[in-house]
Amino acid sequence: MGRYIGGFDNPAQRHSTPDYVIPVQSVRKAGWVTPESISTKTEQDRTVMDISSAFKTADLCDEFAGELEVCLVQFRTFGGRKSFSGEIQTVSTYEDVALVRQCLEQPGQGRVLVVDGGGSTRSALLGDRLSTKAIENGWAGILVFGAVRDTEALATMNLGVMALGVVPARGTFNGTGVIGASFQVGGVEFAPGRFIYCDMDGVVVSARRLHELM
Incomplete structure (x- = not known):
């Protein structure tokens, strides 16, 4: 060992x-730093992560009110990064973790995975192991319309995580659902290619990258 x-x-x-x-x-x-995790983290990933947290959703709403959609769902923050943003990738599933894992095993390139879990809090769609994969593969954060677990570990990780709630039970691995489909939650359309901004004030979505224009 x-x-x-x-x-x-x-x-x-x-x-x-x-x-x-x-x-x-x-x-x-x-999710602690080890020599091997440092060596596998590229400088490009670090730059993307730094840029993705340099904003406030309140300021974006003031500056770009006509371009933003404000999500009315009251998400809770669980990750160590309290603000995160990036281009959206989506996965829709119900109490099934397999497609979430499949996405997070791919290069994130600073994107945010938005998971439509149907609002279920009966089983968790994200925990510490999948969050570690997300960090290793360069994802900026994960937004779950559902539940997560391993919250003590999530709070120490350099990853944005927001969800509806917490439950210790894990979802199945049957592979049901779809990757890359658009859906609406809380009055907002989440679709690949759109941009999401998340912080302690909430979640907003736009058709283009905005905070670099401020």
């Missing part, structure tokens, strides 16, 4: 404070 070793290099410090050993699997699962 691979190990991530914490402690001190100074022998005197090591004598007074024992080293501790954390399995690498636990480090990856929690």
Whole structure:
């Protein structure tokens, strides 16, 4: 088993404070930074992530009121990144995780995955393992019209996550649903190629990238 070793290099410090050993699997699962995660993260991904959080939805609404659709659903924030944005990719499914995983295993290129889970909170469509995949593959965030789990871990991750609520039960892996279809939630049309902005004030969507114009 691979190990991530914490402690001190100074022998005197090591004598007074024992080293501790954390399995690498636990480090990856929690979304903590490891040398291998640093090496796999490209400079382009870092740039996209930095740009995607440099906005406020309230300011966007003031500046581009005629171009924005404001989602009326009251989503909750669970990820470590409190604001995130990007081009939309969609997946529609009901209490089934398989297509969500399929999307997050692909290069995100700074996009946001919007999951239409039919509003169900009976089973989670996202947890810490899929969120780790999202980070590794360069997704900016995930918006779930449904439930998530592993919320303590999600709160420590460099990923935007918003959802309706929390439930410990996981969804099935039957592969039901569709990727890339447009749908409406809370008075907003979510479709691939549109742009989404999420922060503590809510969720807004536009037909073009806006915050770089401010």
